[in-house]
Amino acid sequence: MMMNSTWGIIATWRMAFDGINAATTRLQREESAETAVIEAVKMVEDYPFYKSVGYGGLPNEEGVVELDAAFMHGTTMAVGAVASIQDIANPIMLAQRLSQERFNSFMVGEGAKAWALANGFEQKTMLTERAQQHYEKKCRETIDQGLSPYSGHDTVGICAVDLKGDICVGTSTSGLFMKRPGRVGDSPLSGSGFYADSDVGAATATGLGEDLMKGCVSYEIVRRMGEGMSPQQAAESTVNDLEAKLIKRYGRAGDLSVVCINKSGDFGAATNIDNFSFSVATAKHEPTIYICRREGKQTKYEVASPEWLDAYQARITAPIV
Amino acid sequence: MMMNSTWGIIATWRMAFDGINAATTRLQREESAETAVIEAVKMVEDYPFYKSVGYGGLPNEEGVVELDAAFMHGTTMAVGAVASIQDIANPIMLAQRLSQERFNSFMVGEGAKAWALANGFEQKTMLTERAQQHYEKKCRETIDQGLSPYSGHDTVGICAVDLKGDICVGTSTSGLFMKRPGRVGDSPLSGSGFYADSDVGAATATGLGEDLMKGCVSYEIVRRMGEGMSPQQAAESTVNDLEAKLIKRYGRAGDLSVVCINKSGDFGAATNIDNFSFSVATAKHEPTIYICRREGKQTKYEVASPEWLDAYQARITAPIV
Numbered sequence: 001m002m003m004n005s006t007w008g009i010i011a012t013w014r015m016a017f018d019g020i021n022a023a024t025t026r027l028q029r030e031e032s033a034e035t036a037v038i039e040a041v042k043m044v045e046d047y048p049f050y051k052s053v054g055y056g057g058l059p060n061e062e063g064v065v066e067l068d069a070a071f072m073h074g075t076t077m078a079v080g081a082v083a084s085i086q087d088i089a090n091p092i093m094l095a096q097r098l099s100q101e102r103f104n105s106f107m108v109g110e111g112a113k114a115w116a117l118a119n120g121f122e123q124k125t126m127l128t129e130r131a132q133q134h135y136e137k138k139c140r141e142t143i144d145q146g147l148s149p150y151s152g153h154d155t156v157g158i159c160a161v162d163l164k165g166d167i168c169v170g171t172s173t174s175g176l177f178m179k180r181p182g183r184v185g186d187s188p189l190s191g192s193g194f195y196a197d198s199d200v201g202a203a204t205a206t207g208l209g210e211d212l213m214k215g216c217v218s219y220e221i222v223r224r225m226g227e228g229m230s231p232q233q234a235a236e237s238t239v240n241d242l243e244a245k246l247i248k249r250y251g252r253a254g255d256l257s258v259v260c261i262n263k264s265g266d267f268g269a270a271t272n273i274d275n276f277s278f279s280v281a282t283a284k285h286e287p288t289i290y291i292c293r294r295e296g297k298q299t300k301y302e303v304a305s306p307e308w309l310d311a312y313q314a315r316i317t318a319p320i321v
Numbered sequence: 322m323m324m325n326s327t328w329g330i331i332a333t334w335r336m337a338f339d340g341i342n343a344a345t346t347r348l349q350r351e352e353s354a355e356t357a358v359i360e361a362v363k364m365v366e367d368y369p370f371y372k373s374v375g376y377g378g379l380p381n382e383e384g385v386v387e388l389d390a391a392f393m394h395g396t397t398m399a400v401g402a403v404a405s406i407q408d409i410a411n412p413i414m415l416a417q418r419l420s421q422e423r424f425n426s427f428m429v430g431e432g433a434k435a436w437a438l439a440n441g442f443e444q445k446t447m448l449t450e451r452a453q454q455h456y457e458k459k460c461r462e463t464i465d466q467g468l469s470p471y472s473g474h475d476t477v478g479i480c481a482v483d484l485k486g487d488i489c490v491g492t493s494t495s496g497l498f499m500k501r502p503g504r505v506g507d508s509p510l511s512g513s514g515f516y517a518d519s520d521v522g523a524a525t526a527t528g529l530g531e532d533l534m535k536g537c538v539s540y541e542i543v544r545r546m547g548e549g550m551s552p553q554q555a556a557e558s559t560v561n562d563l564e565a566k567l568i569k570r571y572g573r574a575g576d577l578s579v580v581c582i583n584k585s586g587d588f589g590a591a592t593n594i595d596n597f598s599f600s601v602a603t604a605k606h607e608p609t610i611y612i613c614r615r616e617g618k619q620t621k622y623e624v625a626s627p628e629w630l631d632a633y634q635a636r637i638t639a640p641i642v
Binding site: 060075077084101103104107108109110111112115176189191210213219245250 | 381432506516529530540541
């Protein structure tokens with residue numbers, strides 16, 4: 001029952017590239033968008049050097065790793081999400097499982113963990129020695145000196161469309177580095193961190209969750225694509241509109257970055273920062289890492305250079321001093 | 322600096338009526354929409370016979386009361402929210418306080434409780450003997466017989482516009498009765514359970530949170546009002562569209578009820594159930610309780626009769642047998 005002539009997958013950040021590569025093979029051989037998204041997010045969660053997602057994710061202000069994740073199936077509109085959960089190996093798998101529940105599909109904290117363990121999910125200590133070192137360094141550099149510690153909240157969000165025409169989206173994050181225990185950002189919130197509708201497309205966001213949720217950006221991007229905007233137009237106009245509104249109303253705007261894809265496999269990305277990267281592959285576009293920069297109100301991107309990629313790899317694996 | 326020639330306040334359910342009455346006095350004497358909303362929600366939270374909000378709220382499947390609440394200021398777009406929190410007297414006050422934070426404005430579970438206690442919020446045992454009796458009865462009637470226990474999730478959501486033109490919204494709920502520990506519904510989720518924009522209006526939802534969050538209904542209602550729809554058109558069309566989509570895509574739709582108000586003080590309400598009530602007062606409209614029924618795709622409402630009100634009061638205070 002093939003209903004779509006194309007496939008595609010797009011993700012926030014360079015860290016998703018290996019997952020995008022693996023998903024390319026899956027989508028080419030007619031595996032589902034759901035599987036492609038989940039397996040790609042899992043690869044990011046499992047890689048210890050990505051310090052904002054899953055294993056190796058950065059801890060909260062008490063040194064505890066608390067994770068958020070969500071999954072949405074754009075055909076059934078089913079949503080599953082988890083927030084502020086500790087020591088479960090793959091939060092995205094738990095979110096996927098919860099998306100199959102009619103009731104109790106968004107769970108948080110101790111209750112979410114207890115349910116996960118009772119339902120066979122793997123317990124795993126998610127704090128790595130490296131993340132602990134990052135934490136201690138951050139304490140020395142900020143809290144110990146009375147400075148605000150808040151920076152770094154690089155959610156992985158992945159949208160995929162498959163050859164059957166199903167469109168899905170998944171997110172996973174350790175949230176704002178040095179967050180207060182129990183803090184939840186946009187990543188597990190439907191419409192803010194993610195949204196998918198197989199009649200249209202999907203979108204996902206990364207940045208300051210507290211600001212992204214003020215604008216329901218992912219829902220709005222999908223809605224604008226549904227009204228005929230190209231993914232790039234929808235992404236750019238939504239980010240620009242929210243940024244302008246926040247500056248006018250709230251006095252400032254945090255980091256706002258998004259990616260999206262429509263059912264034709266056309267994609268878009270927009271940001272209000274200068275170092276946002278994304279990873280993408282479609283039937284017409286080989287797996288590629290792009291680096292974004294903003295020119296006026298437009299987001300421009302170019303293929304990541306070998307030098308950029310080398311510097312990235314060196315940075316994420318460098319000793320923490 | 323008076324910028325608006327009118328005021329108004331609307332809330333889900335009859336239970337908000339006393340709060341709406343009190344808010345009427347406040348709004349008439351030029352107090353803020355924020356104060357009106359917070360004080361009105363607090364009255365619902367504090368009244369022990371309202372079994373779905375605050376003190377006296379119904380517990381989860383383990384007999385523990387877990388509360389969700391949110392507040393949004395439509396002028397600054399500031400959002401504060403709390404979910405799955407135990408034994409804090411007024412979750413709406415905590416949500417209001419968190420809306421003043423740039424970071425960590427949505428907090429859940431133990432972390433939220435610890436922060437609340439450290440910041441002077443009152444600890445209070447929120448489980449009442451009556452709620453405990455409801456719980457035991459529900460266990461006997463459903464779980465003990467292998468039946469699904471899920472019913473009852475009557476969030477109070479209140480939208481207000483004040484004489485300065487500020488528009489705010491607040492929600493508070495004990496969530497789905499017999500929910501799993503850690504379950505979170507739409508009430509604390511920006512765009513789903515609530516949304517406010519002082520240039521346009523505000524909306525709030527009650528019903529099956531798992532389904533309401535699939536459609537970002539509150540955001541969508543405000544958006545449609547912003548495009549020129551009357552509040553009633555925006556509420557009805559959004560509920561109808563989401564219900565139709567859920568039935569087509571998800572196979573069924575849970576309870577979906579909404580209220581909204583625009584900056585002119587015009588209001589709307591829509592539902593896909595037959596016993597939804599709401600409370601409203603505006604500069605042009607004395608405090609009134611309405612009972613909704615659905616006729617085809619339209620939501621009709623009439624003033625609650627003395628008989629209806631008597632039966633309501635008898636029901637919420639009747640012995641639990």
